[in-house]
Each structure stands twice: as C-alpha cells, then as structure tokens.
Amino acid sequence: MASGLRNLCGLIGAMALLGVTGANAGTVCRGSAPGVGAEIHGPVLQVLDSERLCVALGASPDQWVEVALAPEPLRKTSTHPANRGSLMAVAFAQNISCRIQGEAEGLPIATCRLDGQSVRTLTREPAAYTAGQAWR
Template sequence: MFRLYRLLSCLAVAGGLAFADAAHAGVCSGPLPKPGEVIEGPVLHVEDGQTLCVAEGFEPEKWVPLRVADAAGDGTPKSALMAAAFGKDAVCKIEALADGHAVASCTIEQRPLAALLQKPGVLKAAGDWR
C-alpha cells in the first residue's frame, strides 16, 4: 500500500511540474524583436536574473521576453531584477539576438537598469523580496 501511495504521489508531483512548465512557457509569448528596435512598456514578469518581459499590450502574446544586456551572465539574482524593474515602465533597445533571445539595454523610469541594479536601495529590496 505504501508503494502505491508513493507512486501516486510521485506521479502527482511530476504532473504538477509538467503543468507548471506549460503554464510558465506561455507567460511571455510576444514576437522576437529585431536588433535596433525599441520596446516600451511596463515590466510584468521577471523570469530569472537576466530575463524580463515588457508588455506592449494587455495580452501575453504582446509581452516581449528580453535578456537584459546589463545583467547577462553576471549572476544577477532574480530578486534584484524584480526590485529594480517589476511593475515599472521600461524602454529597451534591442542590441542583438543570441541563442534565440533578444538581448536589450534597458532604462527603467528613465534610469539605466545597470545603474539601478547597483543601488543600495535596490540591493536591500532584493534581499527582502520573497
């Protein structure tokens, strides 16, 4: 009986993870912009320490996923990007396409995102973010 319960529990968890991945995959499904384009709108989703979504409309099909050039590969924690950008207006210029992602330099509320990620207030807020 215990083995059956354990098997069912594992299947339930695996099914939940698969469902979560499917739901997560569709969060930002906007079109891939081209280098030189400028994307403007609120940041409505932060995927990790280097990827955020800028909404160009209400539907997730208009939420554009962008890799932040200033945070790419530097170990920026998700919480820092959340504290600096989530819910704020962004203007992002697409610099390049790399590995199927648009890489952009962004300003948040007219300040360079790279500078915001270094501010003590943002770093403190990142530590408090849950």
C-alpha cells in the first residue's frame, strides 16, 4: 500500500512538473524505447497529437517512453476521425499496455490497449470524439 501511494505521489509530482515547465515532447518523454516485441505498462502522462503518447514507466521523465500508435484499419461504422482530443479523452491518466511492433524514424510503433480494447479503436468512438472536443 505504501509503495503504491509513493508511486502515485511521484507521478502526481511529475505531472505537476510537466504543467509548470510547459515542456515540449522533445524534453519530456526521454525514456529509452524498448525493443520490438517488448510490452510496456503504465499511465499515459502526455498526449502529443492524435498518434503519439507518453507511457510512464516511472516517476521521472527519463522513464517516460514516447510511442506512436500502430495503424489499424478503419471500421466502416466509424464516422468520427481520431484527433488529439479523442486520444486525450480515451488515454490520458489511464493505465495502458503497449506492445512494440516496430520503429519509424527512431520512434517505437506500438499497439496499445486499455482494459483489453485497442486505444486506436476507442479514439474513433462517438463518445471519445464528443469528450475530446473539450480538450485543447
């Protein structure tokens, strides 16, 4: 219990630091990318755009790993385009699991899941699109 509280306090502190510094992606997500096939788990502490997010593997930014969501085929029923707001609504501050599928331009490409569902697919849901309109 104490360990979980300590980790939570560290993550809250890291999020506060992020808000105070206004740092950009190049200076915030500084963790080393794991190799292809590796799986990472942690809270999403930054959403960079509709395709990229940072998964916290620890409390400090040198333990935050930036990943790009792997492409998935569009469902015919999806009429809502994924955008940064919908990714924020779905993933920000949520614990996700990402399996590294490859790499492009030095950035790991991953399939990420939240409660067993694809994060990419969840961003195309009408509720995520609507909730995402409130995010800047």
